Amino acid sequence: MSENALEDVESFRARAKEFIHANLRPSVGPSFGMRDVGSMEVELALVEHDRALQRALYEAGLAGVCVPKEYGGQGLTPAHQRALNDAISGFEYPGRFQAPTFSPCMAVLLDFGTEEQKQAHIPAMLRGEELWMQFLSEPSGGSDVAGALTNAVRDGDEWVMNGSKIWTTGAWWSDWALCLARTNWDVEKHRGLTVFIFPIHQAGIEIRRIEMLNGSKEFCEEFITDLRIPDSDRVGDVDEGWTVGTRWMMHERTLMNSSYVTMPAGRSEGGGRIGDALAIAAAAGKQDDPVVQDLLGELEVLELVSNALQRRLGDGMRAGTMSPQASAIGRLFHGSAGVRSGSILFEIVGAAGGAWEDEDGELAERGVDFLMRQIGSIGGGTTEIARNVISERVLGMPRERAVDKGIAFRDVPRGPSSQHSEA
Amino acid sequence: MQPSLEPDQQLLLSTTAKFLDEFAPPAEVRRLRDHDAGFEPDYWRRGAELGWTSLLVSEDAGGGSVSDNGLVDLALIAHEFGTHAAPGPLLPTSIVAGAVSRHDPGHELVGALLCGDAVASWAFTEPVPNDALGTVTVQARVDGGDIVLRGTKRPVESAVQASHILVVAATGSGLTQVLVPTDAVGIERRSMKTVDLTRRFASVTFDDVRVPVTAVIGEVGGAAPAVEEQLQQALAILAAESVGAMQHAFDMTIEWAFNRYSFGRSLASYQALKHRFADMKTWLEASHAIADSAAQAVGAKSPDAAKLASAALAYIGHYGSELLQDCVQLHGGIGVTFEHDLHLMLRRHTLDRTLYGTPAEHRRRVAGIDQKGRNAA
Numbered sequence: 001m002s003e004n005a006l007e008d009v010e011s012f013r014a015r016a017k018e019f020i021h022a023n024l025r026p027s028v029g030p031s032f033g034m035r036d037v038g039s040m041e042v043e044l045a046l047v048e049h050d051r052a053l054q055r056a057l058y059e060a061g062l063a064g065v066c067v068p069k070e071y072g073g074q075g076l077t078p079a080h081q082r083a084l085n086d087a088i089s090g091f092e093y094p095g096r097f098q099a100p101t102f103s104p105c106m107a108v109l110l111d112f113g114t115e116e117q118k119q120a121h122i123p124a125m126l127r128g129e130e131l132w133m134q135f136l137s138e139p140s141g142g143s144d145v146a147g148a149l150t151n152a153v154r155d156g157d158e159w160v161m162n163g164s165k166i167w168t169t170g171a172w173w174s175d176w177a178l179c180l181a182r183t184n185w186d187v188e189k190h191r192g193l194t195v196f197i198f199p200i201h202q203a204g205i206e207i208r209r210i211e212m213l214n215g216s217k218e219f220c221e222e223f224i225t226d227l228r229i230p231d232s233d234r235v236g237d238v239d240e241g242w243t244v245g246t247r248w249m250m251h252e253r254t255l256m257n258s259s260y261v262t263m264p265a266g267r268s269e270g271g272g273r274i275g276d277a278l279a280i281a282a283a284a285g286k287q288d289d290p291v292v293q294d295l296l297g298e299l300e301v302l303e304l305v306s307n308a309l310q311r312r313l314g315d316g317m318r319a320g321t322m323s324p325q326a327s328a329i330g331r332l333f334h335g336s337a338g339v340r341s342g343s344i345l346f347e348i349v350g351a352a353g354g355a356w357e358d359e360d361g362e363l364a365e366r367g368v369d370f371l372m373r374q375i376g377s378i379g380g381g382t383t384e385i386a387r388n389v390i391s392e393r394v395l396g397m398p399r400e401r402a403v404d405k406g407i408a409f410r411d412v413p414r415g416p417s418s419q420h421s422e423a
Numbered sequence: 424m425q426p427s428l429e430p431d432q433q434l435l436l437s438t439t440a441k442f443l444d445e446f447a448p449p450a451e452v453r454r455l456r457d458h459d460a461g462f463e464p465d466y467w468r469r470g471a472e473l474g475w476t477s478l479l480v481s482e483d484a485g486g487g488s489v490s491d492n493g494l495v496d497l498a499l500i501a502h503e504f505g506t507h508a509a510p511g512p513l514l515p516t517s518i519v520a521g522a523v524s525r526h527d528p529g530h531e532l533v534g535a536l537l538c539g540d541a542v543a544s545w546a547f548t549e550p551v552p553n554d555a556l557g558t559v560t561v562q563a564r565v566d567g568g569d570i571v572l573r574g575t576k577r578p579v580e581s582a583v584q585a586s587h588i589l590v591v592a593a594t595g596s597g598l599t600q601v602l603v604p605t606d607a608v609g610i611e612r613r614s615m616k617t618v619d620l621t622r623r624f625a626s627v628t629f630d631d632v633r634v635p636v637t638a639v640i641g642e643v644g645g646a647a648p649a650v651e652e653q654l655q656q657a658l659a660i661l662a663a664e665s666v667g668a669m670q671h672a673f674d675m676t677i678e679w680a681f682n683r684y685s686f687g688r689s690l691a692s693y694q695a696l697k698h699r700f701a702d703m704k705t706w707l708e709a710s711h712a713i714a715d716s717a718a719q720a721v722g723a724k725s726p727d728a729a730k731l732a733s734a735a736l737a738y739i740g741h742y743g744s745e746l747l748q749d750c751v752q753l754h755g756g757i758g759v760t761f762e763h764d765l766h767l768m769l770r771r772h773t774l775d776r777t778l779y780g781t782p783a784e785h786r787r788r789v790a791g792i793d794q795k796g797r798n799a800a
Contacts, residue, residue, distance in 0.1 A: 290787070297737065297786030304734040304789075308712035316426040332705045390704055391697035395677060398692040 006076060013083035019060045024053070024091040027264070047096060047131070047173045054094040054128030057262075063126040064102075066259040067110070072123030078259040078314070089264040094128065096170065101125055103258040104251035105132035105178045108195075112236045112244050117197065121176065133200065135165040135179035135222065136248075140414070142167070142378075143385045145180065145249070146190050146242060147404070147412070150224060152181040159183075159196065159234070161204075161227040167379070171220035172207050174200055178248075184239050185410040192409055193241030195248075197233045204228070214368045252380055253327035254317070256334065257310040265307075273341050274300050276362075280348050283362035295344045302337040309333055328389035335383040338376030346370040424502050424666070425715050431489035436499045438473055443507040449764045452620055455510055460584045461621040462510035464539075470511060471539025475500055479521030479656065484528035485537050486520070494656060494722030498663035498714065505667020505775075508767035510621035512542045512581035514660045518653050519543035519589045523602060525649075526640045532587055532602070544585040545653065546576035546627060548779065556780035556788070557654075561629060563592035563599040563643070570601055570639055572632040578624035578778070582612050588627065589640060597644030607632050619774045620767065654779060655721040655732040661775040662714040662735040666707075668768040668775075669743050673707050675765060676700075676750040696753065703749060706742040713738050730792045733785040740782035743772045 007015075057063045058072070065081040067073020074080070106125050109118055124130040141147045150163025161181055168174075177200050184192030200207070204227035209217040236244040255261055277299050278287070286292045313330045316322030345366065346353050352363035353370060377383045391397045404412040428436065446466055455461055471477075478497040480486020488496045497517055504513055520536040520543070527533075535541035546561075553560045554577075561574030572592055582588060582605070590601045603610065609632040615624040641649050680691040680700065690696050717735035720728040747769045751758035758765050776782065 293787045293790045294783055297788070297790035300730075300789045301734045301737045301786060304716075304731060305709050305713045305738045308716040308731075309709045312426065312708065312712035312715065319427050321426040326708075328701075329705050329708050332701060333709055336702075336705070384698070387698040387701035388694075390701035391691075395691075395697075395700055395704060397680070397697050397700065398689065400694060 007080075009077075009079045009083050012076065012080050013087055016062055016084050016087040019062060020087050020091050023056060023060070024088070024093070026090060027092050043170075044173060047170070050094040050096040051128040051131075053092065054097050054126070057094065058127050064122070064260070065262075067106070067122065067126065071110075071118050072126045078318070081259045081262070082265075085263055085265045088262060091264065093262055093264060096131060097125070097128065098261045098263060099255045100134045100169070100178075100252070101130070101132040102260045102262075103255040104248050105134060105176075107251040107258065107260050108178060108235065108244060108248050109197075111247050112195070114232075114235075116232065117235065121197075130176050131170075131174040132176045132178060133168040133171050133174045134248075134252075135168060135177045137165065137167045139164055139166050139221065143382050146193065146245065148180050148182050148193060150179070150181045152183050152194060152196065152229070154183070154231075154238075155228075157231050159229045159231065161196070161224050161229060164221060164223050166210075166219075166221040168220045168222065169218050171200055171222055172209060176200060178235070180241055180245055180248075182409065183241070186408045187239070188406065189404045189409045189412060190242040192239055193245060194238050195235040195241045195244045196229050197235060198227065198229050202227070212372070214372050249381070250324045250327055253331045253386075254314065257314040257330065259314075273345060274303055277345055277348060279362040280345060280366065283360070284348060284350055284352070286348065286350075292348055295348060299341055299344050302341060306333060306337055323394065325389055325393035328386040328394065331381065332383050332386040332390060335377035335386065339373055342370060342373035342376075346373075424499065424663075424670075424711060428499075429490055432496060432499060435474060435489050435496060436503065439470075439475070439500050439503045440506075442470065442473060443503055443509050447507050447509040449508075449767060452508055452510065452767055453761075456620045458621075459623075460581070461623045462512075467511050467542065468539035471537065475511075475513060476516050476520055476537050476539060479517050480524045480533060480537060481528065484524035484530075484533055486524065486533075492719065492722035494659055495715075495718045498659055498718035501660045501663035502667035502670075505664035505669075505768070505771055506671040508620070508668065508771045512544065512584070512622075514657060514664075515544040515580045515585070516542050517660065518545045518657055519587070519602075521656065522589060522600065522640055522649060522653055535586070541586040542581055542584050543587045543589065544579050544582050545657070546579045546582070546588050546590045547650070547654065547657075548577065550575055550577040550626065556784045559591055559593045559598060561590065561592040563590075563594045563601055563639075565594070565636060565643060566633070568636055569633045570599070570636050570643070572601060572603065572629040572634075575626060575628045577626040578615055578617075579612075579627045580778075581623050582625035582627050583614060583623065590629065591646070591650050594644040598646040598650050599643050600640040600646045600649065601634060602638045602640050603629070603632060603634055607634060609633070617774060619770045622774060651729070652721075652724075655717075655728055657779050658732040658736050659714070659718040659721045661779060662710075662717050662732070662739050665739045665743050665772045665775045666710045666714045668772040669707055669710060669739075669746050672747050672750045672765055672768040673703060675768075676703075676753050679754060690753070699749060699753070703746045706746050710739045710743060710746075730789055733780070733788040733792070736776070736780060737782045737785035737789060740776035740785070744776060747772050 062084060064073030065076050065084055069075040106122055109121060121130060136145055138148055140149050152159045152161045177198055179196045180193055182192055183194040204225050206223040208221045210219045210221055211217050277296055281287045281292050310330050313326055317324055317326060349363055349366040352360050353367040356364045358364055392399050477486035478488045478493040490496055516536055520533055523530050524533045536543055549558060549560060561576060564571045572590060585605055588603050588605060590603055592599050609630040611628045612625045615626055617624050681689055683690045713735045717731045720731045750765060754765060757763050
């Protein structure tokens with residue numbers, strides 16, 4: 001070990017606990033599920049509060065636990081991050097920064113960014129000054145991200161971008177974007193992509209908020225028109241965007257287990273809903289119903305197994321005994337367990353799931369949550385894609401026939417509904 | 424099983440795997456179907472020499488483990504028992520050796536169990552209508568210098584082969600564990616039938632069986648914590664063994680999918696089947712993960728041990744059956760024949776998901792632990 005011996009995990013844990021108990025409030029409200037938080041003012045206030053929380057963690061030496069010190073982090077280990085996750089369980093935390101700012105965006109910059117890019121942005125992220133979004137999916141295709149049609153053309157030391165992106169969470173209150181764009185239409189699909197970064201609020205980017213079926217307007221769509229990007233804001237080599245993209249997607253799939261992400265223990269995927277479920281059961285007066293007991297147990301089992309699985313996959317991938325593609329296993333579990341958990345919650349709610357009054361408390365709005373049950377199996381890449389990755393990349397089964405291989409991207413069939421701004 | 428092992432654990436695992444490859448191949452497992460004990464005494468003694476029976480016994484009692492968590496080591500052995508559907512009373516002998524040696528490191532039974540000369544069994548569960556996990560109606564009553572047992576236990580593993588049975592009985596509102604020699608007067612052992620080819624079970628009736636109070640392991644009426652610990656150990660062993668059975672069945676089915684051609688293509692090339700393999704792989708990895716967590720937590724006596732052990736059985740019990748039955752489905756007709764090996768693993772998992780509580784019982788146990796924790800907080 002170097003002369004700067006690492007702080008040991010237990011003293012870090014004690015330090016984290018002390019800070020958290022003295023400075024953070026207990027977490028409140030539904031721990032899971034997308035809900036409409038109310039007016040823009042309310043949401044902006046929540047964003048500002050997250051920025052303040054992140055700033056406070058930074059000043060306490062608890063931000064960027066596994067980020068090198070030269071970029072404003074702590075230079076510690078995943079075990080320290082897990083200790084922080086344990087310590088912050090049950091407390092408020094800057095949730096809006098964890099994904100996608102810290103992972104995948106910061107993780108991608110750490111992997112591929114220039115020294116100037118890292119110095120300019122990573123400390124600012126950790127201080128709560130820069131919220132990032134991923135400009136990845138497009139209206140023309142969700143899971144097939146390498147089929148991006150957003151187009152960037154070189155113009156001297158700059159690039160000019162046109163196209164549109166979608167499913168960015170809260171782009172209207174975020175600061176910077178990590179964006180995958182097409183820079184070459186005359187080569188195969190995966191060989192003509194390049195990654196860029198740019199500020200979101202500038203001329204050339206128009207943001208539309210999308211209303212989801214439950215009323216949430218968390219997601220946005222962006223229309224990019226003649227946006228000029230300096231070449232110094234390119235990440236990775238020209239037309240090598242898929243090299244970046246592969247790691248980008250790996251970071252996205254593993255973000256629940258990422259050592260860059262602070263996620264209160266017991267709140268990660270699959271479960272995190274046991275608190276909700278107990279509250280619902282109590283409101284429905286059904287805590288002691290044996291059927292409800294069975295369902296509550298199943299929820300908790302899924303949560304415990306999810307935590308164990310994410311840890312196993314994280315350990316295996318870090319040790320190199322599992323391929324990075326194994327992250328798709330965690331993604332599929334998350335999606336499937338989320339679906340089952342959604343059904344369990346709705347079952348416990350009973351008749352108030354269909355019609356309710358505000359006075360129903362924990363039972364209110366649960367039917368709307370149920371309408372959104374599939375969200376965890378769609379967002380971040382569908383479970384169908386995860387099943388392809390597991391069977392083909394992990395188990396080595398034959399790939400599906402690909403009609404977009406061996407031909408220039410401009411010749412790939414695109415379907416009647418898909419317009420693009422081909423160069 | 425954990426993705427990475429210490430060198431000593433790796434050695435323990437590979438020695439056992441090699442031994443079972445040689446002495447417990449599928450043909451031998453099939454042959455033992457008609458064997459009274461389900462295993463040969465010499466096989467068991469040689470397994471004991473490899474360390475199978477010593478892992479829950481402390482060094483001062485003549486045992487020893489290869490890591491600082493003997494249950495994690497034992498889970499490695501149990502995993503190999505699962506992959507081979509191996510014969511032998513691994514679970515009951517380990518539980519009893521551990522329990523007796525913690526009570527009396529010098530107890531002569533411990534030595535006999537360690538070297539494989541004797542086997543012992545743990546009698547915890549009871550017949551219907553008292554078959555719910557944790558229900559104990561067998562009575563242990565102190566009478567002068569004796570303790571008297573009355574009631575029936577079922578299923579008791581290897582009870583006919585065992586020299587001793589550690590019986591969990593009720594004394595007043597507490598629990599008592601009594602180590603009863605199987606030649607004691609008043610014991611009746613009736614062999615049961617089972618889905619497994621080599622495991623053996625009996626229904627054991629105690630008709631006022633009288634033994635000296637020195638046969639009590641622990642305190643009269645004070646055995647509940649020890650019984651809970653032994654139950655958790657049993658669950659960790661069952662979980663590891665079940666995952667071993669799942670792993671082998673899955674590996675066999677993967678191989679089948681690559682080699683079996685229908686309509687001019689391998690089964691592995693059909694997306695409908697690939698997606699099912701992806702689901703199975705996910706259940707399998709999740710099962711490994713929770714089985715490892717359970718063994719680690721139970722062996723280290725961590726506060727979440729009870730919850731993790733029951734979560735392991737609830738998850739592995741349910742999804743293991745889904746996986747194994749889907750392996751059968753993907754094999755088609757050959758999958759339901761006796762000559763194919765797949766059913767050896769299906770049998771082992773099916774047995775293990777019933778022995779110490781069903782998945783539904785473990786789900787309720789997890790919910791109960793959770794509620795208790797919240798009420799206390």
